[in-house]
Amino acid sequence: MSVQEQPQMINDGEMPDVILKINDVTRTYFMGDQEVNALRGITLNINKGEYVAIMGPSGSGKSTLMNTIGCLDVPTSGSYHLEGVAVNDMSEDQLAEIRNEKIGFVFQTFNLVPRVSVFQNVELPLIYKGVAKRKRREIVEKAIASVGLADRAGHKSNELSGGQRQRVAIARALVCEPSIILADEPTGNLDSKTGEEIMVLLNRLHEKGHTIILVTHEDEIAEHAHRIVRLRDGLVESDIITTTVS
């Protein structure tokens, strides 16, 4: 395992394809007269095709950072560029558009829409993107097949096991061909065997060239990533390349 600080420098001067650039980002929650500094000055660049694990103790700001990267939340200060576009000053609807087109979320609690089928869940981002019905069918079927659930497309999400639900969530995250897949503790609610299966899926996505950022508490899960960013108290504690991305 090669351990290097300052991972931005590893490409020997060749300009890496930076996909997101976070510069001194803070996020403060105001609760009445109390302030909670969830992020206190994070600077982080992530390149296209990277596989990053974010780790750190509970409350260190991992989810807050993920939400910021995923444009669900906006920084209190500092700047955030996604594919060269400044996200700070965007309207809510512009953020929704970015989430739709550039971000694929995978949540710990799966977050599927209840009452509707697997197919409809996976179809949803395409609907919000404005893809015509005839085109959607093919894309959705392909995405569902790619997570190995072709025979479950008609099932309601509450008829599936946890692992299957997370596969649906991954298919839904993929369907708009996002720039980044964000997975906040994707295996947190799964047993280790099912968790491994999900990781196999994510690994495969990475091999296909997707950029993946993943939050986890477990070292075995983090091992799949090529870079580990550790947070503590809203700051980057360490940023380590574990395997050089070829």
Added chain:
Amino acid sequence: MKLYLDISESFKIALGAIVANKSRGALTALGIIIGIVAVITTMTAANGLKNTFRQTFASVGSDVIYVSKRPWVQMGPGFRFRNRKDISLAASDALQQKLLGRGVVNPSIGGNKNVKYQSKILENINISGTTEKQIIVSDMVPSIGRFLMPFDIEYKKSVAVIGSEIADGLYGNSDPIGKYIKIGRNKFLVIGVMEKQGTSFFGGPNFDRQIYIPISTFGKTLGHNGGRANVNIAIKAPSQESMADFEFEVIGEMRKIRGLKPSEDDDFSINKLDTLLDAYNNMMGAVVLVGLIITSISLFVGGVGVMNIMFVSVTERTKEIGIRKAIGAKKRSILLQFLFESSIICLFGGIVGLSIAALLTKVINDMLMPASLSPSIIISALVISIVVGVVSGFVPAYRGAKLDPIEALRYE
């Protein structure tokens, strides 16, 4: 996101949510159903009243002007009209002379008497002394026998043409023609029975309880001499179009006949169907308005119920809203989804309410008066329900649409 796709998909999502919770949707719609039934039945009942009114006065031709001492619809103190001098038969004759060849002039005098045949008595029957021209100025004709003829008037024949209710009341199933009828203390020969008019507006005249006798016999029958009788003059205009000009001309001639100076007001009144209709609209307009306001309150309450349920629906689905936003739903999509939900519920309520109102209207029609559900009422019912849906759904939908995605996702 393309708008039409946004709309059609939001519609489908809303429909799915309603189908998933049918009983709640139905209960919510109940308030709207009651409101729409109340509002629509009020509307059809109002139309029914108006139809009854129209039919009652159908025989008052719309091209006929009536010159009388008093107006039909009296505004202000009555003494002004009581103190006017009576309109004489001579005035009617003079008017006929002036309008010769244009318009038909028919004088008539009215009064009330008890009428009798053998042992049967009908009280307080309207007796009209008139001429053969009565059936030209009104649209009523005899169904059996004949109406008055010029010689009946000229020779002061004691003949009578009776209304259908009087025929039934006095003669039952037997043929009244050729029988006598006692009007006050005078015997008359029944020569005709008028065809049945049927509908009668509440409190309005009932033409089926009327008797026509020659105007020349009226004085002795009703007990005052002909000279003092107050005559109503009915004048049928040569055409509907020239009514306004014709009315102007009639007023001019009447003023001359009555010997009025230019500075004096008319001492007679011009009456026509329009006057009645205006009066009706004035009176019923207010009544119907009050009815609609009261029934609208029930619709309003229904709308508040929908709003309440929509708040519950939005709160319940906070997490779902968060998920949708996370994967790219804009405010508009969420807003539309919930607006469609409330509108579909209300439209459903509107359709059910309309069906019930249609049944009620049929009952009213069969039992009370000629009421019907017009296309404009149907359309307004549907539009009203959708508007109620949109209005009562808006605040909850907007609240859902502006939820913060992270807060919403965190909601359990």
